[in-house]
Amino acid sequence: MTNSIHSLGITHRLLKGILGLFLTKQLVRFVFIKFYSYYNQHKMSLLGAILLPFFVLFLSLFIKLDNNKKRELKLKLKRLYPHVSQPVLTPSNCIRIALQSVYLALFNTTTTSQQHIAVEQRKSWRKLTRSARLLRLADSKLVRSCKGLWLVARKQTKTKSYKAVSSSPLWKNSTLKVAFFTLIVFAVAIFVTVPFSIEAQAVFISLILVVAYSLRRVEGKMATIVMITLSVTTSTRYLWWRYTDTLNWGDPLALTLGIGLLLAESYAWLVLILGFFQTINPLNRKPIALGKDTANWPTVDIYIPTYNEPLDVVKPTTIAAQSIDWPADKLNIYILDDGKRPEFAEFAKQIGVGYLTRPDNKHAKAGNMNHAMKVTNGDYIAIFDCDHIPARSFLQMTMGQFINDSKVCLVQTPHHFFSADPFERNLKNHRKIPNENMLFYGLIQDGNDMWDATFFCGSCAVLRRSALEEIGGFAVETVTEDAHTALRMQRAGYKTTYINIPQAAGLATDSLSAHVGQRIRWARGMAQIFRLDNPLFGKGLNIAQRLCYLNAMLHFLSGIPRIVFLTAPLALIYFNAQIIYAPFVAIFLYIVPTLLQVKITNSRIQGKYRYSFWGEVYESVLAWYILKPTTVALINPNKGKFNVTEKGGLNKQDHYDWTISKPYIILLLVNVLGMTYGVFRLLFGDSSQIGVLVISMLWASYNVIILGAAVAVAAEAKQVRSSHRIKANFPAAIRLANGRTIKVKITDYSNNGVGLETDHNHLCRVNDKVELLMSRGLKQFSFPTYICNTRDKQLGLTLRDLDLEKQKAFIQCTFSRADAWLDWQENFKHDKPSYSFSHVFYTSLRGFKNLIFHAPNELRPAIAFASRVLYFVASLLPKKPTKVLKTS
Amino acid sequence: MNDFAVKNSHTLTQYDIEKLLRQFGGKETDYVEIVDVEKNRKTIEKYPLLNDIALATTQTQSTKKINKNAIKNHK
Amino acid sequence: MKRIFLKGIKGGTGTTSIVANLACALRKSNVPVYAIDLDPKGDLGLHLGLAWEHQLGWSDYPNFASACEQFHQDNDGVKFLPYGSHSNLGLDFSSIIESCQQLNDSDDSWFLFDCPAHVDVHRYSLNEDDIFLEIINCDAICHSFAFKRLNTLKQAESSWQHYFLTNKYNSASELESDLLQLWQTELPLIAPLYINKDEVIKEATAFRNVAINCAPYSVANDDFETLAGWLVSRASQNDQ
Structure with missing residues (x-):
């Protein structure tokens, strides 16, 4: 220590001496003081501490630096360089200062008011x-x-x-009709097959787009038919071009990959054409009233099959079934319990419905119902899944079809859900966009009905017993016994009908894995039907019915094509394989307008039932999972087991389902890597391929967005309550403890409570006892309740002490109201593709955020590191100077 | 004057039926409100006074029929 | 001129409240409404804001012309004629009903007569456009009276429109709920609506007002509006 002081002392004196030659004694002392203070107090580096006093001296030659000015200068500097931290002279700070100076010099950052x-x-x-x-x-x-x-x-x-x-009778002439038809087909064929030069194609396509654009707001069937014709023409033309002009016979890798993509596109084209055919004219069948004399009405058995669902789920269904408006002596209700649980038998006895069990559990639901058919004898059989609560008008809305036409064997109604399915719950889309179900029940089944090809969906339907007996009961050979039964009945010459009015509502699948499980079962079943009882062959069906079944089947084969589409652009990026062997301009002119045209047409047709781009998301979620079951079932239909979809479970906390989302994450990674690699190639690769490379990257980015949304779905949101709250809008009244009444509007209800709204501020408080008066038809019921929460014009009531009679009455007044589900589509505006795309995009962003947020623990350090690096880089960037604060 | 005539929509009765009819009516959609015959029968059985009255009224109905026929035959 | 007669099937069924509230409900569409109290024990005036000290009515005058002095008008514009203290035996109820024809200033005017429970319907001379509402409560006594009434109606020639109107209905009571459900299908001539039990109907009289003015958000308000609406549609059907 003393040595260093000594050595310090020597250099000190030396320097002092040297400086004393140039500067005055005062200045030398100033320099040294400053040096020591910078070095010791401000902890600057040696060099900085040496240089800074001289710098200050130099400045002082020009500027009078007294304390005030110094302070002002300091403040100003701090304002102009707000992100520079103490100590000032570090390498990163130097970069910061340099960048900020450049920024200040180039941009006007004077803090204007x-x-x-x-x-x-x-x-x-x-x-x-x-x-x-x-x-x-x-x-x-x-x-x-x-x-x-x-x-x-x-x-x-x-x-x-x-x-x-x-x-004129000219049109009735059949030969003339045939000639006219062939002429049209010939014209279309010409349009499709004649190869156009690039310019001609551009003109042709712009004409088509102009027509499509002008028809955008025109309503009516004719405009839709024109759009469909245009779409058919452009897409067929596109496919023809692909087959004839774009296969790279030279490169075997490109050829194989190209053929793969081509097959996937042909699949998409086939599904498109069949879809147009199926939905071109939805029938919109109206209910037929029965006669007023109920003595002539037929007897109906209601089956409620159940296996392992809890009693809480089955109770409302049974109670609502009992209150269906049908003569009591002609209505028989049976719980078919494959779980053989005593509490179910007890409940059935209590409320007075039938309870049936069987010695074994063969063939699951179909076997259960076949057994029930042997011990019941209603003329008609209505089937409700144990969670599908029927409205009281169910039978009167549906039975008319049977009476009207003795060939009708099935009346199907929509499956409507009052709870959110996994997509809606995890993406918070409930009631904002139409759910996945809506396309089938809102549009496709209605289109099927036009061609007399309605499928039986296993629930919310009525069947004619004699028709079932004729085909030997419910079909047991496949896992989708419902579709197979309907097929058999249609083959036997019966007609099936669909009434597009929801008369029952149930629980959607609880979790994404349950949802996927259910779809796997349907996919497998459909494939089995195609192997065992192929609708394309065999007697009893007309061509339209066969095509509708084909389309349903194809829908479940979408696994492979969807994966091909999700990975196709990577072929060009990674392997430089020209899967579409055509110049960039041609690709652009053929693909983009066709896609646009098809998207616009689909948006027009499916407008209220499915928003654009969500179909791709749904397909991507299911693609990987339905791959295997369908292929296995197509090869060997008898392999694979039947798993029941669970209903009524509760998701206790937010978590991310990594198992289920593995395929999407892998695909996502592959695509993201592809995009970065593509950028790399863009900057450093050869420039001849730039056009196709850009297109491939655009396609890959689209895939990334879709996959991001699919990833977002796997973040299972927590389910807050076990009894679902259902939105409603019907009048009721409450009677307070002091005898006064208030008219109210019920805004929502659940199993044991209602939420209501008053016209003006009420004066009720929590825990007040209130009598709720609701009516069903002409009957008014009174329910004892207490207030559980309250706001200015809103009240939440919880029902208390409901005995069985009151429970029945409550269900009658709420769940099984005739108009309970009538507004299932009223909230949905028509599709706007651009808006829908941005919605998918934001969902996709949320998906990425979820991935990072829910990362498993092993990855967390890496993610933390990456985020720190990003943050550091961001801090180097120039920042806007902070506003000046006037201080005294 | 006729403002009152449409007030029905705010009452507690008939609401669901009317909404259903409005949506799907047009032609004469006759929805039949099923009478709970069983419940009514139980009510009459439960209260003896009602039971007596019910018996008495059916009796007078049948006697009236007999009387009418008698008068007819007389003529 | 449209005439409505309201009478309780027995005393204490709440007829006068219905008359008062119905009068105000009908008055909402700005047509002339007259309410005449034919009940010696009547208190219609108190429902419509008449001062308690006021004891005169039509029964204190020898003829209709002089009795017209006793027409009062309440805040809503309902013109009502109280019974009075029966000091003059010159007029009886049939002459009052007859004389009201003279007041018929327009086709749309409504005349509501609050009839006493002890005077049987057959003592009124009614024509086919008149509507007679017999007010019942949901209990077994009214049930038996109603069927007795049905007997008498069947035997006599009755050309007017007769209905049973349920008042003070309380769905929380098991008996009332069972009984109303029975009546809705088994009791002929039952009106397709009912007036719910609502404390505000009673409270309103303490305020010298009617329920529909005191509690516009109550069920009672709804019920009386429905009643008015139903009567309007019945009356317009009569006109056709």
Whole structure:
């Protein structure tokens, strides 16, 4: 210690001496003081501490540096360089200072007043909105003129001359009809097969897009048919072009991959065409009233099959079934309990319904119902899954079809869910976008009904006993016994019908794994049907029915094509394999407009039932899982077991289902890596391939978005309550303890409570006892309740002490109201593809966030490190100077 | 004057039927409100006074029929 | 002119409250509404804001012309004629009913007659456009009276429209709920609506007002509006 002091002392004196030559004694002392203070107090590096005093001296030659000025200078510097941290002279800080100086020099960052900034912002915003408005104005003007033209054309059809021509007996001549038809087919064929040059293709495609654009707002069947024809033409043309012009026979890898992609595209084309055919004219069948004399009404058995569902789930269904508006002597209700549980028998006895069990459990639900058929004898059989609560108008809405036409063997109604399915719950989409179910029950079945090809869906339906007996009971050979039974009945010459009015509602699948399990079962069953009882062959079906069944089957084969689509662009990026062997411009001109056109047409047809791009998300989620069962079932239909979908479980906490999302994550990784590799190639690779590379990367990024959304679905959200709350809107009343009454509107209800809304502020408090008065038809029921929560105009009531009679009455007034589910589609506006895409995009972002948030513990350090690095880099970037704060 | 005529929609009775009819009616959709015959029978049995009255009224109905026939035959 | 007669099938069924509230409900569509109290024990005036000290009514006058002095008008514009203290035997109820024809200033006017429970319906001379509402409560006594009434109606020539209207209905009571369900299918001539038991109907009289003014958000308000609406549609059917 003393040595260093000594050595320090020597250098000190030496330096002092040298400096004393140039500077005054005062200055030398100043330098040394400053040096020591910088070095010791501010902990600067040696060099900095030496240089800084001289720098300050140099400055002081120009600027008078007294304490105030120094302080001001310090403040100003701090303001201009807000992200520089103490100690000042570190390498990262140097970078920061340098970048910030450049930023300050190049950009005007004078902190103008907030007002000025706001004005500037408003000006630019106004310019933007004005241009947007002009665009929209032009768009609406154009659309309106097209609409006007269209209406004028329509009016022309009403003129006499046109009518004379169109209704002339000339059209009835069948040969003329055939000739006309072949002419049209010939014309379409020409359009499809003639190879166009690039320019011709561009013109052709722009014409089509112009027509599609002009028909956008025109409503009506004719416009839809025109759009469908255009879509069929463009997509067929596209496929023809792909088959004839774009296979790279030279490169074997490209050839195999190219053929794979081509097969997937052919699949998509086939599904598209069949889909148009299926849904071109939904039947929208109306219910037929029965006669007023109930003595003539037939007897109906209601089967409620159950296996391992809890009693709480089956209770409301049974109670609601009992209160269906049908003469009591003609209605028999049976619980078919394969679980043989005593509490079920007890419950059945209590409320007075039948209880059936059988000695074994062969063939699951179908076997259960076959056994029940032997010991019951109603003319008709209505089937409800144990969680599907029927409305009281169910039978009166459906039975009319049987009475009207003795060939009808099945009346099916929609499966509507009052709880959120995994997609809706995990993505928080409940009631915001139509759920996955909606497309089938809202549109496809209705289209099937047009062609007399309605499928039986296993629940919420009524069947004619004699037809069932004729085919030997419910089919047991496949795991989807419902579709197979309907097929058999159709082969036997019966008709099936669909009424597109939800008359029952049930629980959706609880978790994504249960959902996927259910779809696997359906996929396997459909494949089994195709192997064992192929609807394309065999007698009893007409061509339209066969095509509808084919489309249903194809829907479940979407596993392989979807995976091909999700990985196709990577072939070009990784292997440089030209799977579409055509110049970039041609690809662009063929693919993009076709996709646009098809998307627009589909959006128009499916508008309220499915929003654009969500179909891809649903398919991606299921693709990997239905691959194996369908292929196995197609090869060997008898392999594989029947797993029952569980209903009524409770998700106790938020967690991420890694097992289920493994395939999506792998696909996602592959695509993301592909994109980074693609960027790499773009910057450093050869420039001849840039066009196709860019297209492939765009495609890959689209895949990434879709997969991101699929990943988001696997984040299982916590289920807060075990009894589901159902939205409602019907009038009721409450009677307070002091005898006064208030009219209310029920806004939601559950198994044991209601939420209601009053017209003006009520004065009730929590725990007040209140009598709830609800009615079913002409009958009014009173329920003792107490208030569990309250806000200005809203009340939450919990029912207390409900005996069985009151439970029955409550279900009658709520779940089984005739209009309980009628607004199942009313909330959904028509699809807007651009909006839907942004929705999918944001969902995808959430998916990524979830991945990171729910990362398993092994990955956490890596993620933490990565985020720290990112944060550090971000801190080096120039920042806007902070506002000056006027301090005294 | 006729403002009152549409007030029915706010009452506790008939609401669900009317909504259903409005949505799917158009033609004469006759929805039959099923009478709970069993419940009514139980009510009459449960209360002796009601039981007596019910018996008495069915008796007078049948006697009235007999009387009417008698008068007819007389003529 | 549309005439409605309201009478309790026995005393204490709440007829006068119905008359008062119905009068105000009908008055909401701005047509002339007259309420005439034919009940010696009547208190219609108190429901419609008449001062307690006021003891005169139509029964204190020798003829209708002089009795018209006793027409009062409440805040809603309902014109009502109280019974009075029966100091003059010049008028009886049939003459009052007859004389009301003279007041018929428009086709749309409503005349509501609050009839005493002890005067049988057959003592009124009713024509086919008149509506007679017999007010019942949901109990076994009214049930038996109703069927007795049905007998008498069957035997006599009855050309008017006769209905049983349920009042003070409380669905929390098992008896009432069972009985109403029975009546809705088994009792002929039962009106397709009922008035719920609501404390505010009683409370309103303490405020010298009617329930529909005191508690516009109550079920009682709804019920009386429905009643008015139903009567309007019945009356317009009569016109056809």
